[in-house]
Amino acid sequence: MIEIVDLVKEYKTTKALRGIDLVVNSGELFAYLGPNGAGKTTTIRILTGLTRITVGRARLNGHDVAKESLAAKQQYGLVPQHINLDSDLTVFENLLVHGCLHHMPRRSAKQRIDHLLSYIDLSEKRDTLVKHLSGGMKRRVLIARALMHAPKILFLDEPSVGLDANIRRRIWALIKKIQQEGVTIFLTTHYIEEAEFLADRVAFLDQGRIVALDTPQNLMAGIGSWAMDQLVADNMHTLYFHSQEDAKHYAAGLKNGFAIRRVNLEDAFLSLTGKKVI
Amino acid sequence: MMRGWMAVYFREMLILRRRLSRLMIAWAVSPLLYLVAFGYAMGKNVVIQEHSYLEFLIPGLVAMASMTQAFAIGSEINIARFYWHIFEEFQTAPISNAAYVLGEVLAGMTRALLASGLILILGIPFGVLLSYNLFFWLALVLNSLVFASLAVAVAMLIQSHADQALLNSLIITPMAFLGGTFFPLDHLPWWAQKILYLLPLTHAAQAVRASAFGAQPNVVDYLILATIAGLAFLLAILTVNRARD
Structure with missing residues (x-):
């Protein structure tokens, strides 16, 4: 211990x-x-x-x-x-x-x-x-x-x-x-x-x-299960969703420059600290 | 936890064994040059204290080698600490500071005695065979104990390779030339003699030379060396914790 x-x-x-x-x-x-x-x-x-x-x-x-x-x-x-x-x-x-x-x-x-x-x-x-x-x-x-x-x-x-x-x-x-x-x-x-x-x-x-x-x-569940990375004016923005359907529904209005993926620990860290683990 | 010294010494001996042939060449080069240039060529017809200059020089070179090679363990520790980070392996082992210091000091002394022995062998082709008795070796053991202990202390206190090189240039090199290695101190003014008698190498050179010439060694030289060795060893133990950040 x-x-x-x-x-x-x-x-x-x-x-x-x-x-x-x-x-x-x-x-x-x-x-x-x-x-x-x-x-x-x-x-x-x-x-x-x-x-x-x-x-x-x-x-x-x-x-x-x-x-x-x-x-x-x-x-x-x-x-x-x-x-x-x-x-x-x-x-x-x-x-x-x-x-x-x-x-x-x-x-x-x-x-x-x-x-x-x-x-x-x-x-x-x-x-x-x-x-x-x-x-x-x-x-x-x-x-x-x-x-x-x-x-x-x-x-x-x-x-x-x-x-x-x-x-x-x-x-x-x-x-x-x-x-x-x-x-x-x-x-x-x-x-x-x-x-x-x-x-x-x-x-x-x-x-x-x-x-x-x-x-x-638990750390990942705190922010959702799915993430959507979206490129806005050369900056990557990430949004979190509880289901893949919610993410797809949000993305339906977008033309391109996005990706939907599962949430990972990096997302949990990012949402807590505002920075990436580098 | 004192028995940990054996592990430290064992590691140093494994490394020494692997590098021994290269080290022996390195240990032989400078003394050989001194013997040829100063002892044989320049000092051929010089007689000091009723001995040829070569006979005078060899005990001095032996004392000097025991100092430089014992002190060289500091460079090995330095490299292990700052470059290879192997020192952390000792810091994280359940061994006492005294055990660590003892292992490293004994390793330094082993190098010193091997390098000293090599000079005695190098003297044979020049026809120099002196009295290598118990007092001769005792002086070398004490001198190497002094400088190996100082080397460990210095290696714990310094913060970079450059510091180590600076200390060698400022302390060891002047001592090597002025500590009674190449000439008798009574050739110098009285005030210079007073200063040089503060150096441990002066006492080591005197003790080694006296016993090599078969004369009665001066007990004071041995007592001074033993006292400095004790203090230096204690200092080394006290400095080990300083290496932690």
Whole structure:
């Protein structure tokens, strides 16, 4: 379980988080959605002890991240946004070092590595230097590394950023599989479809505040089921309708420059904040 | 959580093993040039403290190498921190700051002792074989402990690669040339000697040279090095949290 109470983070000139209150339940896949600079990565950095808290507190499975940092660090695995593997080491060596950092006995670490490489379908790359892997393979190794010490919580900071659609789908399947094994997952993303596909609940973050928190279905239902994008004087306007018939009826009077589609999380975010998730 | 130092050291040794042949070439080039240019060509007929200049130079070069290579661990940490972001892997691991510092310091010391040993091997073709006894190695261990600890502290405090390069230019390079490596300090005016005796490398060079010449080493040199090493190690531990934002 992740508990965040009145979390504020101030830098010298900016306020990155302005009072976040949040509980993520055990076994839940929680998505934290927002544009660049909204405070997603800052939240993860605070929860993982990489950044100091200005005000408030955060706990991982009951352990305060500031006061019991070593115990809190044993609770989670982190998949960072950037690929921070040792490129001069092999896949096996990268995972082994992580196991050692988490005090795993050498024999059980080796068994775990073999299991995880099979789990992420990279057994044949065990002794390959990381610098010779593709971007998608490196992402999967990052996930395996985060799972090495069998954490109860997994932080995924933009796990599929920069990957093509096929590989992204593969990563999503892997994330779903991890959740099914009972791991609590905290995911930050600005890919709308990623949050829609994966998350049990979604929080919309804007300028350091949570502006909405619910299931993807409820967030979308709040504005309607169907959307019509209409081009007016080079600007895209979107209108929301409860049924496809209502949308078609409205569009009947228009000649062209419109499209009717299902509502997505981006629409819900846009209607709440007036901006797109970029 | 102190045992986490082994993981930090293990990672550094894996990387060192993979790069060792390239590093050894890099470690050998400068000392070899100093030996040929200063020791063999220029100093062929020079006698200092009843020893040939080559014999005088090699302990100085060894002390200098132990300093520069121990301090070089700071650049490795710097790259891991700012470029590869691998430092975050240590920050998110359940290990204490002391364990992290110990692992990195030992890695720096290992590099330093390997580079020092290489210089002793390079001295053999020049006909230089000195007394490499326990006091000789103790001085090197203490000197490398001083500079590896300082390197970790500096790597935690600086904010960019450029800062690291600046510190090397302002501190390490002058110390390398003025800390008793290439000439005896008693050739300098008294006030300059007073200043240079504040440098740890001066004491390391004196201790290494005395033991290499089979003379009775000065206990004060060892005590000063041990004291600075202790303080530098403590400073390194205290600075680890500064690397968080």
